[in-house]
Amino acid sequence: MILNDRKIKILEAIINDYVATAEPIGSRTIAKKYNLGISSATIRNEMSDLEELGLIVQPHTSAGRVPSDKGYRLYVDRLMRSRELTGDEAQALKELVDRNVEHIDYLMKQTAKVLSMLTNYTTVVTEPKGREVHVKHIQLVPVDEHSVVCVLVTDTKVIKNHVLRCRNVPDFEQLNRISLMFNMLMEKYDIASVSEEELDEMLESFGPFKSIAGGIARAVIKTVMEEQEVQFYASGVNNILEFPEFNDVEKAKGFLQAFEQKEMLITLLGQNPSDKIQIVIGGENKPEGLKDCSIVRANYKYGNSTGTIGVIGPTRMNYSQTVSVLNAIVKNINNVLKALEDGDEGG
Amino acid sequence: MILNDRKIKILEAIINDYVATAEPIGSRTIAKKYNLGISSATIRNEMSDLEELGLIVQPHTSAGRVPSDKGYRLYVDRLMRSRELTGDEAQALKELVDRNVEHIDYLMKQTAKVLSMLTNYTTVVTEPKGREVHVKHIQLVPVDEHSVVCVLVTDTKVIKNHVLRCRNVPDFEQLNRISLMFNMLMEKYDIASVSEEELDEMLESFGPFKSIAGGIARAVIKTVMEEQEVQFYASGVNNILEFPEFNDVEKAKGFLQAFEQKEMLITLLGQNPSDKIQIVIGGENKPEGLKDCSIVRANYKYGNSTGTIGVIGPTRMNYSQTVSVLNAIVKNINNVLKALEDGDEGG
DNA sequence: AGTTAGCACTCATAAAAGGTGAGTGCTAAC
């Protein structure tokens, strides 16, 4: 059976209507609402064909039709036109970028917030993570008589603090010397992966400051471990409650609880190296409890690390709008991060 | 009418049963389940009296009785016996405390998590905040050719980082000099509250490093502002979905959305200087959408700042268990924080 | 006077019965 132009027009009408109303749509409605110049009976015949092609389904015999996952897939891959951003959307994006973004985690949090507000769907963002993280620099700073803070800078330019407690805090000069010694050590060895014994041996060289050096080593290891872990920011998780398809508490619970599991989020945003926007529709999703949802996601780059932004909505989400907004936001983020990077490395 | 011993026994039976089942309870059920040695008819008469006293209510004419807010209030104030902790609960608490807690925010997050897991209710914790926060010490640490991190230590012992970007990073010696100068300045003046002009004048004294000093000043002001703001940690917000009284999506939505509003949480945990556990029942709650909930809350101390821990559940929550667990946890936290403090200040 | 058995009454809830209408598929005529 050939998917002629008319069939496609009808499929589009069904999808548009269903996205807007969440109600199955019948032949008469299409005939009245969309001036396709054919009668409801003809539409009925065409719909019968579309159903045979697996693009639409009937929830029950005497109901209208609803797009199937396959129908959405066709729409998304071949029919969807990208939408212009509205003034509001452009404005929100501009504000996001204009805000003085110094910390990348802050930018990511804000991005999640703005996206979920613009789309009314749920947004999840991962911080950019590359393969391996190394601490490249440490510095000890005195806090009070019994604590020193160890500031760690990673090669991914993340800065972490770690408080060390000690009986007697060395003076300023000594702290600097310890910092310097440790930094030199790190140039030669990867502290996070040497053996216990080797590390112990190295620490001996710190003499009376062995215990502090040990604290630094622990901080380095902990930081590397923490940074290796992917960090997620979700926003607008409760937005899903606004959609009639989640009016059932059990379904809503399934969705909300899915977002409490980190592994689920990892599957959800699972790295796909593509530069393009990816769309996962309904049943194509792995995690149970997201089978009625779709995800529009995109990667962004920071140095040679990659992060992912995903927008999750009901299967009948507005793909066109979501793609437009996500596209725009990723472009902006890439620009901002590129500028940041160039500023760091170049002149 | 006198609230005799038998009436109290019946009220307790009603509360216990309702807490367990969430179903209105009738006279016959009480007669059968609790061996009070009286017939259902007698219980019926007593229940009629309890209703007149406003301690129980009938959802509708032919239904059993349900405790009223007033009934819970009486129970909580006069009848409730504190419960022994179970092995599991004691174990979880021990683990929470045993974990090496260096950062107070981490401890608070963990506390919220443990409490919500133990009780199956929602937990909200505020970080300890006193009246005013001052930055008492700063230290510049080089990151790369174009950025320096400014480490700030507040008098509440919170440590924050702030990245400063500059065309040419001064060398190590110079950074230390700038840090020293700024620290001296802060001993004399409260940077966060001097006027624009005064600040500008001060910055002049930094000569070629004026712009960096300006960055530090901004970091100080921002940190003070951020720290002044109360920080909340919530855990187990979705737990509420498990309770039949929130099977209605609208109700669940109301609850969940309430937790997205910071002002609501402030009202919720509104400071009450009491050292004792406080219980706010159902309609006694200010925020709309929590009228069907109760809150068990307690304050804990860190230096002369106070934080609050609140457990929020349906009105028919298990007050006795919640109070026991909360009590134990607060005692533990106070101990840990006291030790931390003494360690800092004493010998 | 307090307690209890008995009974009429209420009313939410569940199940059954009937009606409505949006929607379909098929057929025959255009």
Next chain:
DNA sequence: GTTAGCACTCACCTTTTATGAGTGCTAACT
């Protein structure tokens, strides 16, 4: 190939009809 017409389906709504848990009242019992 298109369309009008019609029989048929079936979710959903409304009304009706049990059902039963629970009450309040009364009269008898201790």
